[in-house]
Amino acid sequence: MLPLSVLDPLVSRYAQWLALPGEATADTSDEDPDNVVLMPMVLRIERREPPARTALLEAAAAAALAVCLDERCAPATEEDPAGEWHEAMHGWISGRIRKVTRRARGAHWEAVQALPGITVEVGGAEVRALLPMRVADMPKELSRLQISGSELEPDEPGPVPDGVPVLWLNPDVPMSAGKSAAQVGHATMILAAQLHGEGLDEDLRRWASDGYPSAVRQASPDTWADLHPGDDPETAWRKSRVAMVRDAGFTEVDPGTVTVLAQWPS
Template sequence: MSVLDPLAARYASWLGLPAAATNDVEDEDPLAVRAMPVILRIERAEPPARTPLLEAAAAAAIAVCLDPASEVDGPWHEDVLAWVSGRIRKVSRRARGAHWAAVQELPGVTVDVAGASVRALVPALVAETPHVVSRLQISGSDLPADEPSPVEDGVPVLYLNPVVAMTTGKAAAQVGHATMLVAALLHADGRDTDLKAWAENGFRCAVRTPSRDQWRDLHPGDDPVGAWRRRRVVAVRDAGFTEVDPGTVTVLTQWPS
C-alpha cells in the first residue's frame, strides 16, 4: 500500500473531465482546503538558476510523499493521505536568509540541486498555515530562463508546456504534481524496484521545455492509460486556480525506458 494509491486510481478519469469540472469548488468548505507549501530559496544577492530550482521542487514534493514518515503509522501519514485523497494543491512561496532558515524547523524535506534549494513541507489545512510560512511571499518568485545542462541518463524528463507561460512558482508546483503522478503509477504497476532506485538517486529528474512538435508528439491525447503503458508518458492537467485556464496540460513527463 502506498499513500499515493488514491492518486493513481483517479489519474485517467481526471484527465477525461471537462475543463470546467476540474476547478469546481462550489461544494468545498474553505476550512477544509489542504495544500503542500513549497518553499523556494531565492536569495536577493545570488538567486538560483530556474531549471535547477524546478528540479529541486519536483524532487522535494515526491520525497515528502515517499518519506518513511508518510508510511502507514508514520507521523506524516494522515496529513499526506488526506491531502492526496482530495485536490492536490501546492502553494509556492519564496524565502531567503533567516526566513529560509526558519522553515527548516517545520516537517518536510529539503532538496538541493546545483546550487538551488527547495523545501517541501508536509501538507496541512491552509487555514492553519503557521505564521513562519504565511508571512512568505507567493508573488515575485519568477526567474529568467536559463541554459540547462544535458539530461542525465536514466532520469525522468519533465517537459513544460511550450505555449503556456508560467511563473517559476507555478511551474514548481506543476513539476511536483508530475513526480507524484509518476511515482503513483509506478507503484500501481508493481514497479517498486524502479521506484526504490529513483528514491536512492534522490528523485533526480530533468525539467526542460520542448519544441511544439515534441510536445504534440508526446501528448497522450484521449488515451492517458495507453500513453503510460506504451510510452511511459504522464500528463499533469491543471485545475486552473492560478495563472492558467482550467484543464490546461502543464507538464508531460517521460519515464526513462
C-alpha cells in the same frame, strides 16, 4: 522502506481525472478557504544570488515526492503504528491535491527549516516541501512569506542526463517559477503513482535511492506534439511511459490546461 501504499489513492484517481472533459475542474463553490488543505513548497530565492531556474524546478520536483514517500508517512501495520506524518499525507492525497509555492531568503528561509518537511538541493538551488496542512493552520513562519515574485530568468540547462525522467513544460503556456515548481511536483507524484500502479516498485525504489532526480526542460512545439497523449493517456503510458499534469485552473492557467508531460526513461 518506502510507504508506497500512500500513493494508492492517486493511482486510482489519475485515470478518472483524465477521463473528464478537458476543461473540467472541481466545483469549489461551497469550499471554506480556511479549510483547504495544501502542500506548501518554499523556494529559496536570495536577492543577490538567485538560483538557476531549471535547478530550482528540479529541486521542487524531487522535494514534493520525497515528502510523500518519507518513512514517516507509513501506515500502521501489525508490528508498527502509523508514522507521525501518515494522517496528514493520506488525507491530502485522498482529496484535492493542491500545492502553493512561497519564496524565502535569509532568516526567513532558515525559519522554515524547523517546519515538518524535506529540503532538496540541486545545483545550488534549494526547495523545502512541507507536510500538507490546512490554510488556517499555517504557522507565521510560512504565512508571512510572499507567494508572488518568484520569477527567474530562463536558463540553458544543457543535455538531459541519461536514465532520469524528463518533465517537459508546455511551450505554449507561460508560467512563473512558482507555478512551474508546483506543476513539476505534481508530475513526479503522478509518475511515482503510475510506476506503483504498474507494479514497477523496484524502478521506484531505485529512483528513490538516487534522490528522485529529474530533468526539467521547456518542450519545443514538435516535442510537445509528439509526446502529448491526446485522448488516450492510458496507451501513452503503456507504450511511451508518458504521463501528464492537467491543471485545475485555480491560478495562472485556464482549467484543463496540460502543463507538464512527464516522460519516464525507456
